[in-house]
Amino acid sequence: MLQVNYIRENKNLVLERLRVKNFSQPQLIEEIIDLDDQKKTLQLQVETLQANANVAAKQVGDLIKKGKHSQAEAIKNSTIIAKENIKNLLVKINDTEQVLHQKLILIPNLPHTSVPKGKTSDENEVVLSYGYTPTLPENALPHWDLAAKYNLIDFELGVKITGAGFPVYKGKGAKLQRALINFFLAEAEAAGYHELMLPLLVNEASGFGTGQLPDKEGQMYFCNTDNLYLIPTAEVPITNLYRDVMVKENELPIKNCGYTPCFRREAGSYGAHVRGLNRLHQFDKVEIVQIAQPYHSYEILEQMSLHVQQLLQKLGLQYRVLRLCGGDMSFASALTYDMEVWSAAQKRWLEVSSVSNFETFQSNRLKLRYKTTEGKTQLAHTLNGSALALPRIVAAILENYQTSNSIQIPTCLHPYTGFASIS
């Protein structure tokens, strides 16, 4: 959520930046400023009345103490009208604020100046490519066939007990999952992240704090009886740990990480491109999250991007880094890098990580602030990234490391799997 005062003071810049994100309702900016003006006028009125009422109430107290009851009664009567006015004005202010808020939360975050213009993922900018395309054996298989061939993942069993998109990992397939999680967590810890184990269900305030609500309500599973949402990413519980929190500047940057399953409804996405592990309703992910001073956040974004890239390098996967264009970025992000690995048998890029700087967009909703060493309070910047999401990594490992009769496990995982190949 943007700050009203920022919008007011930088109206033209805001409008220009929103064009990069292809924002379709620029008139909202003017409406927001108008509503804020109205609110201020009303607030000034009501506060004047309240100040008078406070004085009057004090006078009544004094007069009663001095035994001047008739004078006290006179003042009492005179305040009754003012009270009515205050009440009405407060209702008006509340209404205005609500309309203002409703409009404000429709404004996406402003993209960073380096964000390319563009409407679709075709216009994302390839920042760098790394690694070589592996040479596969003649009869190379896509990962879903490999998963069946080596009895690693059972998609049909998942359909039976839950539904499509909830695979059952078996034997070495399950162990590979556990190994990847441990590898990712160990790497995150080595990079200075503090490990957390988190609730998988969150309340509405948390969903709002990180921007999933109201924007992506339909993407989250919802437990009606208890009013809780299943988390679509560990970003939600981790970042919301700092909702309504004031941190000290010398504590920054705060680096947290956590492994969680992630639940996404992915309503309306079916077909060949979501086959196998390409898109799931439940998947595992290690997330890294940082809270930083505004003047450090872009440097930190690069560090986080590097951290993710190093994971991919250690896994020996060919990847590329994209800077998302305005049209492909998320609502809340100011700058996002997507990492994609090459899925050699499917012959396509798979997104395995997304690293974003939200600047103050989340922290304004969260009321996550820090006190500078000079004693000023200001909103912190929040950043997060997947490091990494498992299913597509597994897909790429299975496909890229296949031989005609086995799958070789990347060396960095051997200490975690306890085996070097699957056959």
Added chain:
RNA sequence: GGAGAGAUGUCAGAGUGGUCGAAUGAGCCAGCUUGGAAAGCUGGUGUACUGGCAACGGUACCGAGGGUUCGAAUCCCUCUUUCUCCGCCA
């Protein structure tokens, strides 16, 4: 799930319907003191919105939301949450 007791500032912890943004203590910051430190002394020390060029003001906030009242931290209602006891349970 049932019964009871709580929720006050950074923390601990007072608080009679008016003099309460809130005692007291600790912490923290600054100054004095000191060769330096500790102790001691003095002063300061919440957040949000808002008026004003500023100096300096105003309003709101005692878990959240309503209500009673001229006036609410204090009384009433609802909710959230913590603790204790009982029940159930991995």
